[in-house]
Amino acid sequence: MKSIVSILLLLLCQWGAQAQRVCGTDEYARHMPLQRGGESTEGILRDTATNENIIIPVVVHILYNTADQNISDAQVISQITALNNDYRLKNLDAASIPDVFKGLAADTRINFCLAKVDPNMRGTTGIIHKNTSRTYFLADDKMKFSASGGDDAWDRKKYLNIWVCRIFGRTLGYATPPGVAANVDGVVITTTSFGTIGNLNAPFNKGRTATHEIAHWLGIKHIWGDEDCGDDGIGDTPKQETYNYNCPVFPSVSSCSPNSNGDLFMNFMDLTDDACMKLFTHGQKKKMRGQFAINGPRNSFLNGFACDSSYAQGGPLPIDTVAKPAEIPADPISLFPNPVDNVLNIQCKSATALTGKTALLFTATGQLVRQQTLQSSSEKMLLGQLPAGLYVLQIGERAEKKIFKVIKN
Ligand SMILES: [Zn+2]
Structure with a gap:
């Protein structure tokens, strides 16, 4: 447990001038325990093949109260591009990972696409623009239900649901870990941290909030294990005392660093700025891909076809209906x-x-x-x-x- 002093220091830090990443996933998982233990996803009785390219169809539910919150499809597409770069180690800034850590960086072979087939087998862009009377949402899942001013989830066995809305306060996003009820399964990102172009607030403007939260959705913990010198359950991530904000200078050594290389603060699962985080490790890759194995909570995605437009019966609904x-x-x-x-x-x-x-x-x-x-x-x-x-x-x-x-x- 953190001491009173460190909590006070943390609070003082949070009032500082520089914006700091706030991830709501750990808080959500502790305070929403009743959501856990929902129906299991149906498996398809096939394991992932070695280095099989896994493709995750995505539906983005944009909930807007003001016109500027109705982000463009181009902004959504820029987020999908960022995800594919980060999960496939095609992010250009991987070149600046310190040499001692370069060998840890992994291509997860997990890919994302906007859905081309909706749950009714109609063509779709995979992007829903929906006006809401709510001026903001809390991290309490109301954005996941039409009845509470949000938008209902699509079938979580076939789609990763991402809700993009204004989250009250400084929380940039939160995710449900594997194993929650079907109707809340997915990721929530605040409007101004989604994508790499458009309506964005620096320093969270390179799409890394979604990269980070989707990894929670795939069972990955924060790199410090959410405790002082905690364990994230991943073998190749060095122990670190706690989170890092902003962007430390390498090497950043803490009291429980295993060696002089210090914290892996450029990992996507720390709390550094978007421009500072650059890699998943091979251990994190293995854990994420394990979710897709037989009896794993995301196994049904191996059967996915929702990104193949040839399955669509009937074209998309009329285009440009969302133009402001x-x-x-x-x-x-x-x-x-x-x-x-x-x-x-x-x-x-x-x-x-x-x-x-x-x-x-x-x-x-x-x-x-x-x-x-x-x-x-x-x-x-x-x-x-x-x-x-x-x-x-x-x-x-x-x-x-x-x-x-x-x-x-
Ligand atoms: Zn997080």
Whole structure:
């Protein structure tokens, strides 16, 4: 247990000028014990193959009370990209992991995609925009139920549910550990810490809050084991006395460091700033992948198909229904045909509205596949070489930008 002095020091630190990461998962798990022990997920009686690429379909429930909380699909896609970079060790900042720790960094071979098939087998973007009368939520699961101003979970055997909403206070997010009731299973992230572009508050603007919380959802504890010199149950994470905030200078040695290399504060499961955290270890990888094994709580994801649009019966519901009134241009941009086989026409009644604007086409997982500068009010984009599926077209930048969904046949 922490001494009174250290608790007072902690409180003083929290009133300091620099923003510090607050993760609500440990607090949630201690105060919501009645949620535990829900139905078990159905297994599929197949183990994970060695280094099998595991794919987790994601549905993002955006709950907004004000227009700026209704974050763009591009912001959501930027979060999926960040997750895939971090879990696959493709994050560029991994290069700056201290040499003594580089060998610990693992590619978990866990991947994320926005769902392309909804629970009714209809096509979907995997993104739900829903207005709520609540001005904020607490870490008490109300955002997970339509009846309390939130949005009901999709089947947790097939989808990772992520709720994005304004969380009261300084908590950036929280997750349910494996084994909770089905209707609350998932991750909650505060609006301004979700994704890497858009409505974000530094220093939590690189998508690492979701990286961290999803690891809790996959059974990983904080690296200090939530106790003084605690045990996180992972063999290759060095013991550390407690959490780190902000970004320490390497080496950061504490009273229970096993050697002079000190804390692994650049691990995703410490409480450092987004720009400071860079890796999962091989031990954390093994523990997370174990959730997908036979009889594991996430085993059903090995059967997943929700990211394969060919399973969808019926197209997505009408597009662009979520555009905020302020974003609808005086001269609407029209895209046709949509769905498209090869040539996508981009037109605007205004002769100059499109000139000089950049058009970016992303896959549903956020990969940029086309980029062109528009020269006139009638342009063409060639999509013939692209695989069939859902794409996101962004025209213009920042406050001016417009987002469209494009379906490639
Ligand atoms: Zn945490």
